[in-house]
Amino acid sequence: MTNVTQYIFVSITLTVCYLTFQKYLHNSSTDILLVGLLPNVSAILTRILSEPIHMSHDYYNNDNDGDVIEEYTESSVEEYFNTYMRLEQKYAMRPRYGIARAIYERTLRDEAIEHFDKSTWYTCDPSKLDPQLQTLFTQLTLDEETHQFLNASSDKSNAVFTQLYHSIVKILLHPFLCQTSINGLLRRGSMFVVSTSQFQSLLGADYLNRAGLKLIDLGAGDGATTRKMAPFFERVFATEISKPMKWILDKAGYTVLGLEEWQEQKYDVIACLNLLDRCDTPLQLLDQIKSALLPNGRVLVALSLPYAPYVESSKLSLPYAPYVESNVAHLPGEFLPINSSSSSLELQISEVVSQVFEPRGFSLVTWSKVPYLCEGDFKQAYYWLTDIGTVCIESQKLAYS
Secondary structure (H helix, E strand, O other): HHHHHHHHHHHHHHHHHHHHHHHHHOOOOHHHHHHHHHHHEEEEHHHOOOOOOOOOOOOOOOOOOOOHHHHHHHOOOOOHHHHHHHHHHHHOOOOOHHHHHHHHHHHHHHHHHHHHHHHHHHHHHHHOOOHHHHHHOOOOOOOOOHHHHHHHHHHHHHHHHHHHHHHHHHHHHHOOHHHHHHHHHOOOOOOOOOOOOHHHHHHHHHHOOOOOOOOOOOOOOOOOOHHHHHOOEEEEEEEEHHHHHHHHHHOOOOOOOOOEEEHHHOOOEEEEEOOOOOOHHHHHHHHHHHHHHHHEEEEEEEEEEEOOOOOOOOOOHHHHHHOOOHHHOOOOOOOOOOOOOOHHHHHHHHHHHHHHHHHHHHEEEEEEEEEEEEEEOOOEEEEEEHHHEEEEEEEOOOOOO
16 A cells, blocks of 8 residues: 555544544534644554454453454464465565555455455364264354354445444443453454354254243343354243443343342253353352253353453452453362363364263253354454364253164
């Protein structure tokens, strides 16, 4: 991108920002403030537009905002990085500074994502699996609903001024609200775990084809995944800590229960999607889930692997948060007994079943591998964690095939 093009882009951005401020702040001091900021505005905009989005449960430390690709796709297949590097070498005359560099890197990421083999999101190496796990594996694929989510995420990411607004507001609110609540207020960072058809494949059409079923989605966020599961149920409940997310869930028509209140009922299906590694007491939560499950009930668990727990507000560290490193401040009070140093996804899946589920009285019905997708920002159209084990488990013997 030439200097002239960069200058035009910055000028247009400044004009829009100026008109926006002038519309809402009818004060002559606004003009003086904006003029005073002009010398540094290019650097400010570059920083804002390059600011990575945080997934709702903060999948990386807040002090490491730099390289989103390495943080979010560290465990992805090597092909993604190879594609990225080939594209880097393709553009010999690449810009080095400012907004031009940010736009250039965005172009590279878009091309890399387009060429990335997304079928790897759903595949694993059967030879590394226990024979029983092989027989219980359900092969899922990239379906139309997932495509729609990816396309919608790309469209949102291309809305530059919306992303600029989101980034500014995020910076302003960050000292006061957790990232999940900020995402809820801005309606950004929506998640996608399974589509409606994928959910039906995991739970089984025969099991879901019954009247009066009750579902509860624990840690439902903005309810994006809840909507995928809801059509099969007569009553849908949800829990969530973030107040903005609670408002969204309530507006969507779901019954939002308190963290203690939800255990007073029993459910046919309990969804615990990407929550065990983001809550303070995951083992206690599993015991609560078992107590709240109806006979022949199902539990749908999505767990990000390799196991890397992160809690936005850990009870263990709250009194000492100002005095400890940020990564320590977000450790949970309980850890799942999973060896995070296991060399492969397949080995960790075996540990999840044998060390986490079975000792707590759960039996594996079926499992699959799916991506944990998140809407993107200006820097990248969408983000994902590829090593997500989606597990369907039950507390008692099967009564339905």
